[in-house]
Amino acid sequence: MANKEFSNEIRILRSNNNLTMQEFADQLGVTKGAVSMWENKGVVPRDDILMRISKIYGISIDKLLGNNIDDLEVPEGKLSYIQRNLGKLDNEQLKKAENVLKVVFDDIFDDDEGEEDDF
Known part of the structure; x- marks a missing residue:
């Protein structure tokens, strides 16, 4: 079964961990060809491999399978654009988004000055 979301998640996961396809495959006990099929064809591996990746x-x-759209309970229409697209960002892009949101939140919630954010 091909899954575009899985393909994207695996690619981001490998990239964020600075791993080549071969290094990623070695860590999971699979072939480089299997990782290539996951990333390029959206082929979803067996359940035991999914569990290994998860752990x-x-x-x-x-x-991993792209079933994360409803993880955040956001009222209909509120922040849905942001919610839909957060999962598409790699670590560098998430850091940039975090910095922008910190500036916005600092401006909105100026009464919490001095408290450390848990971003």
């Missing part, structure tokens, strides 16, 4: 990298299987 090693601390990512839910639901997120």
Whole structure:
């Protein structure tokens, strides 16, 4: 079964961990060809491999498979654009988004000065 979301999540996961396809494959006990099929064809591996990825990298299987749209309970229409697109960002892009949001939130919630944010 081909899954575009899985393909994207695996590519981002590998990239964020600065791993080549071969290094990623070695960590998971699979071939480089299998990783290539996941990233380029959206082929979803067996359940035991999904569980191994989840445990090693601390990512839910639901997120790997793209079932994360409803993770955040946001009222209909509110922040939906941001919510839909956060999962598409790599670590560098997330850091940039975080910095922008910190500036906005600092301006809105200026009464919390001095408290450390848990972003």
